[in-house]
Amino acid sequence: MSLDDEKRLAAEAAAELVESGMTVGLGTGSTVAHLLPAVARRGLTDLRCVATSVATSEQARSLGIPVEEFNSLDRLDIAIDGTDEVTPDGWLIKGGGGAHLREKIVAAAADRFIVIGDSSKPVEKFTWPVPLELFAFGLASTLARLGDDVTVRPDTPPSPDGGVIADYRGPGLDDPATLAARLEADPGVAAQGLFPPSLVSEIFVARGKDVERTTIG
Numbered sequence: 001m002s003l004d005d006e007k008r009l010a011a012e013a014a015a016e017l018v019e020s021g022m023t024v025g026l027g028t029g030s031t032v033a034h035l036l037p038a039v040a041r042r043g044l045t046d047l048r049c050v051a052t053s054v055a056t057s058e059q060a061r062s063l064g065i066p067v068e069e070f071n072s073l074d075r076l077d078i079a080i081d082g083t084d085e086v087t088p089d090g091w092l093i094k095g096g097g098g099a100h101l102r103e104k105i106v107a108a109a110a111d112r113f114i115v116i117g118d119s120s121k122p123v124e125k126f127t128w129p130v131p132l133e134l135f136a137f138g139l140a141s142t143l144a145r146l147g148d149d150v151t152v153r154p155d156t157p158p159s160p161d162g163g164v165i166a167d168y169r170g171p172g173l174d175d176p177a178t179l180a181a182r183l184e185a186d187p188g189v190a191a192q193g194l195f196p197p198s199l200v201s202e203i204f205v206a207r208g209k210d211v212e213r214t215t216i217g
Contacts, residue, residue, distance in 0.1 A: 001208050001209060003118040003119070003120055004030070004118075005206075006118035006119055006206035006207065006208070007030060007031040007034050007082075007116070007117070007118045007206065008034040008038075008206075009206040009209070009211055010031065010034075010116040010117060010118065010204045010205060010206040010211055011031055011032070011034035011035035011038055011080075011116050012034070012035075012038045013116075013204050013206075013211040013213075014035060014038075014080050014114050014116045014204050015035055015038035015039045015041075015042065015080075016042075017078060017080075017112070017114060018039055018042065018044060018047070018078060018080075019044065020044045020045045020046055020047070021045070021046045021047070022044075022047060022048075022077040022078060023047075023048045023049075023050075023073055023075070023076045023077050023078075024039075024047055024048070024049045024050075024076060024077065024078055024079070024080070025049070025050055025051075025052070025076045025078070025079030025080070025081075025106035025107070025109065025110050025113075026049055026050065026051045026052065026056050026057075026060060026065075026067070026079075026080065026081075027052050027056065027079065027080060027081025027082055027099075027103055027106070028051075028052045028053040028055065028056050028081065028082075028097050028099040028102075028103060029081070029082040029096070029097050029099075030082070031082035031116050031117055031118070032056060032080070032081060032082055032116075033059065035080055035116065036056070036059050036060050036063055036065060037063060039063075039065060040063035040064055040065055047065065047066055048066065048068060048073065049065055049066055049067045049068070050067065050068060050069070050070040050073065050076070050106060051067050052081070052099045052102040052103045052106050053097065053099045053102065053160065054160060070102075070105070070106070070109075073109070074109070075109055075110075075111065076106065076109045076110040076111065077110070077111055077112070078110055078111065078112045078113075078114060079106045079107050079109070079110035079112070079113050079114070080113075080114045080115075080116060081094070081103055081106075081107065081113070081114075081115060081116070082094075082115070082116055082117055082121075083115050083116075083117050083121055083195075084096045084121070084128050084193075085121055085122075085123045085126055085127065085128050086115065086117065086121050086122055086123070086203060086205075087122075087123060087124070087125065087126065087176075088122070088124065089197055090196075090197030090200050090203070090214075090216035091126075091176045091194065091195070091196060091197060092115065092194070092195035092200065093126055093128045093130060093131075093193050093194060093195075094131070094193050094195055095130075095131025095132075095133075095165075095191075095193030096128070096131065098131065098133070098153070098156060098159055098165040099159070099160070100131050100133065100191055100192070100193040101133045101159060101161060101163065101190055101191035102159075102160065102161070104191055104195060104199075107195065107199045107200075108199060110201075112201040112202070113199055113200055113201050114201060114202050114203075114204065115200055115202070115203045115204070116203075116204045116205075117203070117204070117205055117206075118205070118206055119205060119206065119207045119208075121205060122205055125173065125174065126173040126176070129167035129168055129169045130167065130168040130173070130179070130183065130192055130193050130194055131153075131165065131166075131167055131168075131192070131193035132150060132165070132166040132167065132168055132183065132189055132191070132192050132193070133159050133161075133163035133164070133165060133166075133189070133190040133191040133192075134152075134163060134164040134165075134166050134188055134189060134190060135163060135164070135188050135189075135190050136158070136162060136163065136164050138188055139164055139188070141188065142186065142187075142188025142189070143166075145186055145188065146168075146183075146186060146188075146189075147170075149168055149169055149170025149171075150166050150167070150168050150169075150170075151166060151167060151169070152164055152165070152166045153165045153166055153167055161190070163190050163191075168183065168192070176194045176196075177196065179194065180192055180194040180196070197216050200216040201215070201216060202214065202215050202216065203216060
C-alpha cells in the first residue's frame with residue numbers, strides 16, 4: 001500500500017469523529033486533502049468550519065463544506081491536521097506548507113486536536129528543519145539575530161498573514177521545548193513549527209491497512 005493510500009485511511013478514520021453541529025478546524029496539506037472528501041461524504045449538517053489555508057478553504061467549499069473566517073468563534077470542538085514528523089512523546093514538526101502559524105492557532109482553540117498521517121511520519125528523533133514564519137517588518141535584523149542556522153525558504157510566497165517563511169536547520173532538535181522557547185523569544189518570529197504534546201489529543205497513523213490511534217493529551 002502506498003503512503004498516499006495510508007494518508008487516505010488515516011484521514012477517513014479521523015473524519016468519523018466529526019458530527020453534525022460541530023465547530024471544526026481544518027488543517028493544511030496532502031493528508032487533509034483526503035480528509036475533506038471523507039467529511040463531505042458523511043452529509044453532516046450545521047457544521048461551522050475554519051480553514052488554516054486558502055487551499056483548504058477552496059477545496060472544502062468546492063465539496064460543499066462551509067468555511068467561515070476565524071473571527072467569531074472563540075473555541076472549536078475539534079481540529080484535524082497532518083504533520084511532517086511526530087516523535088514517540090507527541091512532539092510535532094509542522095509547517096512544510098508554510099501554514100504553521102494558523103495551524104497552531106486553530107489547534108490551540110480546539111477541545112480535541114487530532115493529528116493524521118502515514119507510516120513515514122513517526123520518527124525517533126526529528127530530522128526535518130523547523131519551519132518559521134517571520135515578520136516582514138525588520139526582516140534583515142531578525143535574520144541577523146537568528147544567525148546562519150535560519151534561511152528564508154526560496155520561491156515561497158508570503159503566508160496568508162503576510163509573513164516570510166523560513167527554516168531553522170541548527171542544533172537543539174533533541175530538546176524541542178528549549179528550542180521552541182529560544183525561537184519564540186525573538187520578536188521577529190511570528191511562529192515556529194514545533195507543536196508540543198500538550199496541544200495534541202490523538203494521533204492517527206496508518207500502517208498498511210490498519211490505523212493506529214495513540215492518545216497523547
